[in-house]
Amino acid sequence: MIFHKKRVLTGCLLLALGFxxxxxxxxxxxxxxxxxxxxxxxxxxxxxxxxxxIPRVLAAMLVGIxxxxxxxxxxxxxxxxxxxxxxxxxxxxxxxxLIAGELAGLALTVLNAFWLALIGAxxxxxxxIGLSLNKKGFSPLRLLLxxxxxxxxxxxxxxxxxxxxxxxxQFRVILAGGFSGANYEQVGLLVLVAIVVVGSVFFFRxxxxxxxxxxxxxxxxxxxxxxxxxxxxxxxxxxxGSSVAVGGNIGFVGVGVPQMVNFVHPGxxxxxxxxxxxxxxxxxxxxxxxxxxxxxxVELPLSALSAIVGGIVLFILVAFKxxxxx
Amino acid sequence: MTDSLxxxxxxxxxxxxxxxxxxxxxxxxxxxxxxxxxxxxxKSTLFNVLNGFESPISGxxxxxxxxxxxxxxxxxxxxxxxxxxxxxxxxxxxxxELVSYGRYCRQRGFHHLSQTxxxxxxxxxxxxxxxxxxxxxxxxxxxxxxxxxxxxMTLAQDSRILMLDEPTTYLDLTNQLExxxxxxxxxAKFRKTIIIVLHDLNEAARYxxxxxxxxxxxxxxxxxPIDVITxxxxxxxxxxxxxxxxxxxxxxxxxxxxLAMPS
Numbered sequence: 001m002i003f004h005k006k007r008v009l010t011g012c013l014l015l016a017l018g019f020x021x022x023x024x025x026x027x028x029x030x031x032x033x034x035x036x037x038x039x040x041x042x043x044x045x046x047x048x049x050x051x052x053x054i055p056r057v058l059a060a061m062l063v064g065i066x067x068x069x070x071x072x073x074x075x076x077x078x079x080x081x082x083x084x085x086x087x088x089x090x091x092x093x094x095x096x097x098l099i100a101g102e103l104a105g106l107a108l109t110v111l112n113a114f115w116l117a118l119i120g121a122x123x124x125x126x127x128x129i130g131l132s133l134n135k136k137g138f139s140p141l142r143l144l145l146x147x148x149x150x151x152x153x154x155x156x157x158x159x160x161x162x163x164x165x166x167x168x169x170q171f172r173v174i175l176a177g178g179f180s181g182a183n184y185e186q187v188g189l190l191v192l193v194a195i196v197v198v199g200s201v202f203f204f205r206x207x208x209x210x211x212x213x214x215x216x217x218x219x220x221x222x223x224x225x226x227x228x229x230x231x232x233x234x235x236x237x238x239x240x241g242s243s244v245a246v247g248g249n250i251g252f253v254g255v256g257v258p259q260m261v262n263f264v265h266p267g268x269x270x271x272x273x274x275x276x277x278x279x280x281x282x283x284x285x286x287x288x289x290x291x292x293x294x295x296x297x298v299e300l301p302l303s304a305l306s307a308i309v310g311g312i313v314l315f316i317l318v319a320f321k322x323x324x325x326x
Numbered sequence: 327m328t329d330s331l332x333x334x335x336x337x338x339x340x341x342x343x344x345x346x347x348x349x350x351x352x353x354x355x356x357x358x359x360x361x362x363x364x365x366x367x368x369k370s371t372l373f374n375v376l377n378g379f380e381s382p383i384s385g386x387x388x389x390x391x392x393x394x395x396x397x398x399x400x401x402x403x404x405x406x407x408x409x410x411x412x413x414x415x416x417x418x419x420x421x422x423e424l425v426s427y428g429r430y431c432r433q434r435g436f437h438h439l440s441q442t443x444x445x446x447x448x449x450x451x452x453x454x455x456x457x458x459x460x461x462x463x464x465x466x467x468x469x470x471x472x473x474x475x476x477x478x479m480t481l482a483q484d485s486r487i488l489m490l491d492e493p494t495t496y497l498d499l500t501n502q503l504e505x506x507x508x509x510x511x512x513x514a515k516f517r518k519t520i521i522i523v524l525h526d527l528n529e530a531a532r533y534x535x536x537x538x539x540x541x542x543x544x545x546x547x548x549x550x551p552i553d554v555i556t557x558x559x560x561x562x563x564x565x566x567x568x569x570x571x572x573x574x575x576x577x578x579x580x581x582x583x584x585l586a587m588p589s
Contacts (some may be wrong), residue, residue, distance in 0.1 A: 216408075268423060
């Protein structure tokens with residue numbers, strides 16, 4: 001019965017994801033009809049659809065999936081439903097690494113951007129983990145507090161550097177977030193990362209579910225705690241870093257999407273990780289659609305848009321939840 | 327009487343701070359052993375070293391004669407099930423799901439629940455008298471019920487040894503007694519070796535076969551409750567004075583009052 005329900009849910013979400021992919025492909029400053037695929041009206045339309053829209057849509061979908069999965073992983077291992085790589089400075093680290101790399105004279109090719117962002121994300125995460133260790137070990141509260149401060153610190157440096165060097169326009173995508181320049185090379189790398197992240201999450205889903213209990217209980221149940229924490233951290237860095245390399249710093253998805261799914265369908269990591277990943281993709285596709293289609297000729301900054309939409313949704317959730325509890 | 331778990335010349339602590347100082351401790355098989363002592367005496371440190379969660383600074387802990395450090399986390403979990411003092415209860419999971427986590431150390435491959443697993447889970451839930459609540463969300467249950475569900479999780483591990491760190495601390499009297507009766511029942515029925523950290527000396531005396539009394543990282547006394555709970559120990563270790571009544575051989579402390587602390 002439960003198994004059946006789960007299948008229906010996954011099926012519905014896959015359908016919704018397909019619908020979102022289609023809508024985001026056809027929508028934009030100029031909307032195309034679906035017949036464009038088999039009866040193109042012009043060569044330009046075909047070119048726009050296949051060379052601009054489709055890579056952009058795939059990149060948005062994959063980044064959404066990665067951000068939501070990374071967010072849920074971090075929330076699980078830190079026992080804090082509000083933790084998110086973008087809140088604790090992992091994304092900001094990747095961001096700063098990209099800007100620093102560019103300023104150091106490195107050409108931000110797709111591959112360079114990937115490894116720079118990954119290194120930045122990893123270093124930032126290690127610093128934040130260092131900050132969150134106290135005498136008795138890892139403290140989730142310190143992770144969030146230290147991370148928030150560190151994230152603000154890194155973002156300020158990024159801002160200051162880009163203003164001082166008059167490069168704000170050049171760093172627009174990195175700072176404001178967005179998929180306007182996405183290409184197939186990026187999509188290829190994102191597919192690889194998504195296979196690794198989603199595959200590992202599937203393989204270790206029971207272990208990660210158990211990490212949701214406290215450290216001592218987890219070890220008592222027979223889990224190799226350090227090994228699994230290492231894997232979880234590597235996956236979070238991979239997800240957050242590669243997302244920043246392609247889409248810049250996009251907040252909310254990592255914390256908001258898991259929150260929304262858990263609100264509608266409370267469940268363990270194992271039960272909810274795939275619905276959350278799919279919803280991350282769907283959310284990002286709609287956010288991308290709004291950013292390119294809402295105001296013609298102007299591309300709205302995706303990070304701000306995501307935060308605004310997410311802020312409203314979270315606000316409603318919190319207000320509604322309070323009512324339910326009372 | 328064979329030892330199932332033993333520590334030899336054990337020194338343990340955190341960082342450079344030595345909490346347990348060169349102690350020998352042995353836990354008898356098939357009995358309920360209570361670890362007692364004032365706050366900061368080293369009960370929790372000893373608990374964590376005995377279950378292999380922390381490594382000792384020096385000395386060895388052996389499980390069935392083999393050093394516990396030679397067991398993998400999974401092998402250890404098959405022998406010792408352990409419930410720490412405070413556990414994070416994740417949102418959105420049912421009693422059945424929580425108890426199923428106990429089967430992790432027995433599963434292989436993709437962790438699908440086998441028939442044996444399901445039976446062990448249902449038996450564990452039944453043992454803590456929660457069959458009617460199996461499908462309810464943990465967060466909707468009372469503290470006592472959550473504690474029972476957690477104990478069921480450790481039972482599902484199907485281990486010989488069960489270790490619990492102050493399992494009754496946050497519970498009201500009814501729930502305290504229910505948990506302790508349950509442990510007594512498990513010990514009697516399944517011959518489980520149970521190691522339990524307790525604060526209430528009267529409960530410890532009533533429910534444990536043996537007591538290990540710690541003070542400042544040293545074993546002050548060990549043996550049957552009647553030999554450990556004495557006026558001298560009360561004064562020496564707990565800095566209290568009280569009358570000790572013997573109820574069918576079980577010592578119970580009455581009229582307790584603190585002794586003046588030496589300044």
